[in-house]
Amino acid sequence: MAMTKPTAVALDSATVAFRLADGRVYTAVEQANLAVDHGEFVAIVGPTGCGKSTLLNVTAGLLKPAAGTARIFDKPLAGLNRDAGYLFQADALFPWKTAIDNVAIGLEIRGTPRSEALARAQQWLTSVGLGAFAGRYPHMLSGGQRKRVALAQVLIRDPKILLMDEPFGPLDAQTRQIMGNLLLELWTADRKAVLFVTHDLEEAIALADRVVIMSAGPSARIIGDWRITLPRPRDIAEIRMEKDFHALHREIWGVLKDEVMKGYVQSTQAGAA
Amino acid sequence: MSRVTLLFLQILVAVVTLALWQLLSTVPVFGKVLLPPFFFSNPVDVFSQIVKWFSSGVIWKHLAITLWESILAFVIGSAGGILVGFWFARQPRVAAVFDPYVKMVNALPRVVLAPIFALWFGLGVWSKVALGVTLVFFIVFFNVYQGVKEVPTTVLDNGRMLGMNERQLMRHVYWPSALSWMFSSLHTSVGFAVVGAVVGEYLGSAAGLGYLIQQAEGVFDVAGVFAGMFVLSAFVILIDMAVTAVEKRLLVWRPTAVTRD
Numbered sequence: 001m002a003m004t005k006p007t008a009v010a011l012d013s014a015t016v017a018f019r020l021a022d023g024r025v026y027t028a029v030e031q032a033n034l035a036v037d038h039g040e041f042v043a044i045v046g047p048t049g050c051g052k053s054t055l056l057n058v059t060a061g062l063l064k065p066a067a068g069t070a071r072i073f074d075k076p077l078a079g080l081n082r083d084a085g086y087l088f089q090a091d092a093l094f095p096w097k098t099a100i101d102n103v104a105i106g107l108e109i110r111g112t113p114r115s116e117a118l119a120r121a122q123q124w125l126t127s128v129g130l131g132a133f134a135g136r137y138p139h140m141l142s143g144g145q146r147k148r149v150a151l152a153q154v155l156i157r158d159p160k161i162l163l164m165d166e167p168f169g170p171l172d173a174q175t176r177q178i179m180g181n182l183l184l185e186l187w188t189a190d191r192k193a194v195l196f197v198t199h200d201l202e203e204a205i206a207l208a209d210r211v212v213i214m215s216a217g218p219s220a221r222i223i224g225d226w227r228i229t230l231p232r233p234r235d236i237a238e239i240r241m242e243k244d245f246h247a248l249h250r251e252i253w254g255v256l257k258d259e260v261m262k263g264y265v266q267s268t269q270a271g272a273a
Numbered sequence: 274m275s276r277v278t279l280l281f282l283q284i285l286v287a288v289v290t291l292a293l294w295q296l297l298s299t300v301p302v303f304g305k306v307l308l309p310p311f312f313f314s315n316p317v318d319v320f321s322q323i324v325k326w327f328s329s330g331v332i333w334k335h336l337a338i339t340l341w342e343s344i345l346a347f348v349i350g351s352a353g354g355i356l357v358g359f360w361f362a363r364q365p366r367v368a369a370v371f372d373p374y375v376k377m378v379n380a381l382p383r384v385v386l387a388p389i390f391a392l393w394f395g396l397g398v399w400s401k402v403a404l405g406v407t408l409v410f411f412i413v414f415f416n417v418y419q420g421v422k423e424v425p426t427t428v429l430d431n432g433r434m435l436g437m438n439e440r441q442l443m444r445h446v447y448w449p450s451a452l453s454w455m456f457s458s459l460h461t462s463v464g465f466a467v468v469g470a471v472v473g474e475y476l477g478s479a480a481g482l483g484y485l486i487q488q489a490e491g492v493f494d495v496a497g498v499f500a501g502m503f504v505l506s507a508f509v510i511l512i513d514m515a516v517t518a519v520e521k522r523l524l525v526w527r528p529t530a531v532t533r534d
Contacts, residue, residue: 062430080433092431096449096526105445106435139528157435 006074008083008161008193009036009059014068016054028054030219031068034212036161039191043204045256046214047263052197053089053165055214059195060086060163072161085159087150087167093138099149100125100134106157124152128182144175148182155186162187162194168203180207180236188233201256205248206236213256216263224255291316314496322500336508338481342398342470343512346405347463351455353406354413359451361414362421379411383469387476396477405469412462413455420454421447456523463516467509482508 011034017027028051036042044052057063058070061080070077072084093102104121108114125131128148130141138146147167154162168176184207187194198204204211205228213224230244239245274282298308298315308315326332361368387404394400424446432446455462474483482505489497 060434062433082436084434086431086434088427088431090425090427092425092427094428094432094445094449096453097445098526109435109437109441109445137526139526153435 006038007035007071008038008040008073009034009195010071010074011035011055011058011065012069012071014055014058014065014070016051016058016063017066027066027219028217029058029214030221032220032222034222036193036195038160038193041187041194041196041207041209042212043196043198043208043210044212044214045198045201045204045252046220047216047256047260048199049267050214050217050220050259050263052199052214056086056163056165056195056197059161060084081161083159084161084163085154085157087147087154087162087164089166089169091138091146091150093146093150093153095138097137098134099130099136099138099141102138102149103152103156106153110157120156121152124156125149127186128152144171144179147171147179151179151183151186158190160192162192164194164196166198167196169198176203177236183207184232184234184236201249201252202240203236205230205245205252206234206239211252213252213259216259216266223259224252226252310495311493312495314499318496319499319503322496323503326500326504332485332504335481335485336504338398339467339470339474339483339508342401342473342481343405343463343466345398345402346469347409347466349402350406350409350466351413351462354410355417355451355455357410358414358417359421359447362418362447362451368418375411375414378407383407384472384476387473390473391477396479401470401473401478401481404473405466408465408469409462412458412465416454416458417451420451423454424450453524453527456520459516459520460513463512464509467512471505 011032014029014032014034015027016029017025020026032055034042034044034055044055046052054063058065059072059077059081061070061077061084072081094105097105100118100121103124104114104117107117107120112120122131122134125134128151130145130148130152133141133145138149141149150167168179171179180203194208196204196207201211208228211224211226211228212222213226214220215223226248228248230239230242230248294308294313295316298306298310298313300306310318361371383404386407387400390400390403394403429442429446432442437445470481471483471486474481475487476483478484482501486498486501486505489495489501
């Protein structure tokens with residue numbers, strides 16, 4: 001361990017299954033192998049309903065795999081993943097707390113004195129560009145601002161692993177790019193292992209060191225793994241114009257396209273049945 | 274519509290109603306008084322009765338009693354509702370076992386309980402408080418139960434991922450959510466506390482606004498009955514204004530608390 005840092009996240013033949021209301025067993029993800037190195041940014045891309053989020057929840061410890069193992073820094077994951085911060089797709093801020101209280105809570109429950117927690121929270125709000133909004137309640141903030149608060153809420157605890165479930169999904173295109181750049185800026189300053197789930201291939205290539213492709217569900221598998229060698233620092237908006245970006249996009253899309261179509265057909269059939 | 278016009282129109286409604294009432298109960302139309310004074314009294318008599326109550330100071334004792342009963346009913350009923358609501362929401366099995374009985378008791382019109390409470394707790398304050406408690410308890414109970422149950426899974430998962438243990442989840446997630454539901458029904462539960470007190474007084478007591486109305490009715494003093502009703506509505510409106518003020522402070526974080534003008 002002195003020579004090499006342990007792998008941050010290692011999923012080994014992880015299979016996740018749910019029992020449906022009618023008693024049948026639905027296998028969401030089958031035999032997934034995935035490793036995320038310390039400080040590595042990995043994006044998972046796949047068609048709707050392929051179990052991307054399921055894989056993320058296994059890594060978070062919110063779901064237990066039916067078979068296979070999840071190891072976090074070489075230790076088998078039991079219960080919740082205490083090394084991970086989770087940025088949810090839906091609004092997950094506490095609506096009854098102000099922005100600064102929402103950010104400070106992660107420290108407070110750890111026993112940090114309130115005054116210190118608030119001071120640190122104010123610093124984090126400033127670094128996500130919301131220094132002047134500390135006293136606002138979530139409903140007084142825009143969707144993008146709420147995501148910024150959520151990002152500060154997760155990062156203030158300094159997790160070693162950052163799990164993100166389509167965090168910018170509900171935002172408009174421009175705000176997504178701004179948030180993407182903010183994320184890269186924060187990540188460059190303090191490299192954490194990131195597992196970023198998205199259905200947007202362009203976003204994945206622009207952000208990540210590696211892009212992992214999943215097949216359409218049920219029994220989704222990991223079917224591709226690309227290393228993104230585009231130089232950093234990157235600008236999300238501008239990198240999309242570059243030739244290398246297009247080449248990568250074309251190559252990965254070639255694989256993803258079929259799965260997206262399969263996923264689409266399945267979802268329409270499921271709707272008709 | 275400007276505030277001044279609105280206020281003017283609102284006052285106009287009261288003035289026209291009172292004037293009609295006064296006219297129809299005193300001036301004969303085609304040789305016949307349309308609102309016989311025995312049944313309808315008239316605004317002047319009602320008003321002088323109210324003035325008499327306040328100038329002699331009789332009313333204060335009755336108001337104080339009714340207020341005290343309402344406060345006790347609200348506090349005890351809410352405390353019970355919060356406790357049981359939390360307990361049932363966190364223990365689905367207990368909730369399932371008690372479910373039919375909760376529904377049964379809640380379906381019962383509470384007025385029928387008044388005689389039994391008078392028997393158990395006497396004719397004093399506590400039989401009225403008990404009646405109010407049975408009304409307040411269920412409103413608070415259902416709201417707290419709902420509040421704990423309806424915490425969004427994402428918010429709960431977020432709390433867990435931020436490292437909260439069960440006790441911290443209780444304090445930072447379940448409790449505020451349950452309270453927000455309870456506060457949103459504050460007007461109803463406070464209103465019912467007053468209803469419990471007044472109905473209890475009406476059915477058997479020696480003091481309070483309900484007693485005052487019941488006494489006046491007993492001697493066919495219609496002016497007294499109306500006077501009691503007016504004092505009671507003013508009393509309820511004042512309490513409701515106090516509740517609104519409290520609500521505005523407590524629910525600042527709620528989007529609905531934002532006024533748009």
